[in-house]
Amino acid sequence: MKYYDVAIIGGGASGLACAAILAKNSRIKAVLIDAGERLGKKLASTGNGQGNLSNVDMTKKHYHGGNIGLAEKIACGDSQVYKRLFNCMFISDDNGRVYPAGKQASSLCDMLIAQLGNTEVIKSKALTLKRGFEITLENGETVKSGRVILCVGGKAQKQFKTDGTAYKLATDLGHTLTGLYPSLVQLKTDTKHIKTLKGIRADCEVSAEASVKKVRGDVIFTDYGVSGNAIFAISPYVADKSGSYITLSFLPEFDENAVYEALNARLKSGVNIEDLLCGTLHNQLGRAIMKRAASDDLRKIVATIKNFTLPVLGTLGFDYAQVTKGGVNMKEVTDELESKIVKNLFFAGEVLDVDGDCGGYNLQWAFASGMAVADEILKRV
Numbered sequence: 549m550k551y552y553d554v555a556i557i558g559g560g561a562s563g564l565a566c567a568a569i570l571a572k573n574s575r576i577k578a579v580l581i582d583a584g585e586r587l588g589k590k591l592a593s594t595g596n597g598q599g600n601l602s603n604v605d606m607t608k609k610h611y612h613g614g615n616i617g618l619a620e621k622i623a624c625g626d627s628q629v630y631k632r633l634f635n636c637m638f639i640s641d642d643n644g645r646v647y648p649a650g651k652q653a654s655s656l657c658d659m660l661i662a663q664l665g666n667t668e669v670i671k672s673k674a675l676t677l678k679r680g681f682e683i684t685l686e687n688g689e690t691v692k693s694g695r696v697i698l699c700v701g702g703k704a705q706k707q708f709k710t711d712g713t714a715y716k717l718a719t720d721l722g723h724t725l726t727g728l729y730p731s732l733v734q735l736k737t738d739t740k741h742i743k744t745l746k747g748i749r750a751d752c753e754v755s756a757e758a759s760v761k762k763v764r765g766d767v768i769f770t771d772y773g774v775s776g777n778a779i780f781a782i783s784p785y786v787a788d789k790s791g792s793y794i795t796l797s798f799l800p801e802f803d804e805n806a807v808y809e810a811l812n813a814r815l816k817s818g819v820n821i822e823d824l825l826c827g828t829l830h831n832q833l834g835r836a837i838m839k840r841a842a843s844d845d846l847r848k849i850v851a852t853i854k855n856f857t858l859p860v861l862g863t864l865g866f867d868y869a870q871v872t873k874g875g876v877n878m879k880e881v882t883d884e885l886e887s888k889i890v891k892n893l894f895f896a897g898e899v900l901d902v903d904g905d906c907g908g909y910n911l912q913w914a915f916a917s918g919m920a921v922a923d924e925i926l927k928r929v
């Protein structure tokens with residue numbers, strides 16, 4: 549049986565960040581255990597392969613979960629905390645999304661792996677975790693460790709070995725989970741009014757009934773409901789609420805009055821009511837709006853354009869989601885992310901009940917929480 553001072557279970561964004569900081573103290577005997585064939589495989593595919601690792605607007609309004617105060621302290625306390633991990637140049641886009649200047653997500657993995665120093669890496673799935681700590685692995689090995697950090701992620705996209713089975717490592721030790729929901733994901737909606745729109749993309753402002761959140765971006769109509777970057781961005785605000793709805797406002801650059809004036813002028817110029825929206829909206833979308841308004845009343849037509857509601861029936865599920873909403877209950881961890889149930893057991897990243905908006909917030913949380921735990925352990929040894 550092998551003995552280590554620290555065992556990090558999960559070699560994704562948070563586990564690699566944690567291991568990189570711990571490796572700065574070469575006297576600590578650390579092991580990084582990961583179920584995948586490649587460390588940081590999910591990290592390497594983030595941001596469409598470009599690695600959107602943070603955001604310029606690092607404020608608590610972009611975080612959700614059980615202890616927003618703590619999430620804010622850790623993720624937003626130093627908004628550029630990632631610079632402790634990555635010694636490279638960065639760029640940001642119009643939405644504040646921060647990328648490594650080379651825009652290659654896999655380079656983030658390369659930079660982290662290069663900092664692992666003497667850390668031993670075991671590529672095998674951790675099957676059980678017992679107090680003490682004793683970890684049994686799928687490859688038949690058993691590992692003992694004085695401290696354990698669970699960095700096993702959530703259950704979004706199981707092809708990255710994040711299938712949700714690892715939550716058991718925490719629950720077997722007495723921890724509880726909140727409800728788990730897919731987030732940053734396509735939405736299934738009532739399709740009654742969008743049946744004819746499959747494949748059509750529209751620039752919209754999307755709002756969620758249950759919050760003040762409004763998002764501007766693309767909406768793509770599908771046979772199950774809606775996709776597109778605006779839908780991903782609004783999904784954290786509806787994914788865990790049953791019976792919610794979203795509202796699409798087409799022609800987002802114009803308010804209702806401006807749209808009314810423009811369409812009224814068209815009518816006055818002699819355009820037929822059936823052709824009213826031609827040129828202003830995609831023809832199929834225009835027809836769907838006229839059908840839904842079911843009226844020649846211009847006010848009603850404009851109201852349908854600006855308030856196109858869709859009841860949300862669910863999401864496309866964890867296999868399509870970028871992140872898991874929910875996780876290990878934040879009430880069961882200290883401000884240092886140590887278990888209140890089992891001393892010397894720590895958590896970092898998506899496994900906890902913290903999730904962020906689209907735009908770099910989830911990687912910021914993963915890196916910042918992984919580093920915070922490593923700093924705490926370095927303080928104690």
Ligand SMILES: Cc1cc2nc3c(=O)[nH]c(=O)nc-3n(C[C@H](O)[C@H](O)[C@H](O)COP(=O)(O)OP(=O)(O)OC[C@H]3O[C@@H](n4cnc5c(N)ncnc54)[C@H](O)[C@@H]3O)c2cc1C
Pocket residue numbers: 557558559560561562563581582583584587588589590591593594595596599600601602672673674675699700701702704705708709710711713714869870871896897898899907908909910911912914
């Ligand atoms: C396609 C995609 C794109 C994304 N793009 C972005 C983006 O641009 N910006 C952003 O901020 N966020 C993005 N995210 C979300 C972000 O990648 C995650 O929130 C983040 O990686 C979570 O880090 P983590 O360390 O908690 O978990 P992960 O990075 O998921 O790592 C968990 C690790 O644990 C390992 N593991 C699981 N179970 C076990 C076990 N039993 N034993 C051993 N190892 C185990 C897995 O192999 C995995 O390597 C994206 C997610 C996806 C799926």
